[in-house]
Amino acid sequence: xxxxxxxxxxxxxxxxxxxxxxxxxxxxxxxxxxxxxxxxxxxxxxxxxxxxxxxxxxxxxxxxxxxxxxxxxxxxxxxxxxxxxxxxxxxxxxxxxxxxxxxxxxxxxxxxxxxx
Numbered sequence: 001x002x003x004x005x006x007x008x009x010x011x012x013x014x015x016x017x018x019x020x021x022x023x024x025x026x027x028x029x030x031x032x033x034x035x036x037x038x039x040x041x042x043x044x045x046x047x048x049x050x051x052x053x054x055x056x057x058x059x060x061x062x063x064x065x066x067x068x069x070x071x072x073x074x075x076x077x078x079x080x081x082x083x084x085x086x087x088x089x090x091x092x093x094x095x096x097x098x099x100x101x102x103x104x105x106x107x108x109x110x111x112x113x114x115x116x
Contacts, residue, residue, distance in 0.1 A: 007037050010049045010111050011070045022050070023057030023102055030055040030104070047113040057102040063116040065094040072108030077101045 007013055015033040022032060036048040049070075059076075074086045078100040086092060096116075 005038050007035065007049060011109065013049055015049060015051055022052070023059040026056040026058055026101070028055065030057065044116045045114070048111075049109065050112055051107065051109040052104050053107050054104045057104075059094075059098065059100055059102050061094045061096060061098040063114050064096045065115075066113045067092055067094070068111045070109040070111060071106075073105040074108045075103040075105060077103070 013035055015035045030052055032050065032052045034048055034050040036046060038048075039046040069086050069088055069090045069092075071088050076084045076086065078098065084092070
């Protein structure tokens with residue numbers, strides 16, 4: 001029988017798992033942490049909570065990623081110039097193959113699901 005997996009209070013959950021890196025830093029290395037709720041054995045599905053300190057990352061998304069922002073301010077600019085300013089309560093999807101720049105203006109925490 002399957003069981004329900006739960007991460008209580010994701011907004012203040014202690015993130016103790018090994019770092020999960022999103023993108024390539026532009027400038028200094030950015031501290032990124034995550035707490036994985038579930039990862040399938042084939043690595044085609046992963047979900048959890050991720051946090052990153054302010055800074056800039058270049059992104060080239062290899063999979064679909066659904067995100068729900070819990071805290072922080074995050075600006076995403078596609079290579080085509082489309083800009084999105086995101087904050088707490090915003091829900092969005094990175095399409096597979098999306099490329100652009102991520103500027104984390106205030107430490108961001110998100111709930112995410114990646115599907116390849």
